Each structure stands twice: as structure tokens, then as C-alpha cells.
Amino acid sequence: MTSRLEWTTIDSADPRSLAEFWCGVLGYVVYEDKKGEVVEIGPDPEASDEQRLGDLRDGPAVASLAFVRVPEAKGGTKNRIHFEITPIDSDQGAELDRLLALGASKVDVGQGEGRSWVVLADPEGNEFCLARSLAPGEFDL
Incomplete structure (x- = not known):
């Protein structure tokens, strides 16, 4: 018996703005905007609830994100x-430039120099890492 990760919920001062940033990063779209209080994004807005449930039951699925307003x-x-x-279709440097243009910023959380990843923060300060590229020619098994 196992479970599947369906949603990740993120507290936010401005859910719509943060959702738009992450849509740009991940290529997601807004599923539902509950008056700016909760904004849900994910990879396939055309999928029915039945399809999404089937995908979750069949195996690991790409998790959706929900941004919830908090004071x-x-x-x-x-x-x-x-x-x-x-990154899946560019090198790490090009993706870093793209993420910075979307509103990310580089941050230091004590990672030190010479790492293969770059630590960034979204517009509300939530850290995330930009890892190596999986683009053809950048990463081969």
C-alpha cells in the first residue's frame, strides 16, 4: 500500500502573484483562483477529475501546487x-538567466562555493535549487 503526492500547499502573502511566478518556472497553468485567497496551479488544466485520479492511482504523478493567503x-x-x-531543454546557465528574469533571486543559505546547484528564492523568499540540466547533450546515462 502506498500514497501519492498530489498537492504541495505554500503559504503566501500574494497567492496570485506567486502562482504566476511558479507557472512561469514550471510551465504550469492556473487551475482555479478562489478570489485570490487560494490559487491552484498544475500541468494539465484539461484533465478531468477522473483522469487526474486515474493518473494518481497509476503511479507517481507531477504534483500540483496551491498557494494560500496568510497574513x-x-x-x-x-x-x-x-x-x-x-532544466529539461536548456543548460543550467540559460535556465538560471530565465529564472532570474522571472523574479527569482540568488540566495546564500550556507551552501558554499563550487556546488553543482544554485540556490535561489522565489519572489516571496522561498528557497529552491536549480540543479544540473537534463537536456539532451547536457546529461547522459
């Missing part, structure tokens, strides 16, 4: 959980 800002400490983003 308080993110605390100053490093996140205890974060996303690892991997």
Missing part, C-alpha cells in the same frame, strides 16, 4: 523543505 510573511530562517528544479 504573516515568511520567517527569516531557511526552509525545511524546498523544490529542486531541473
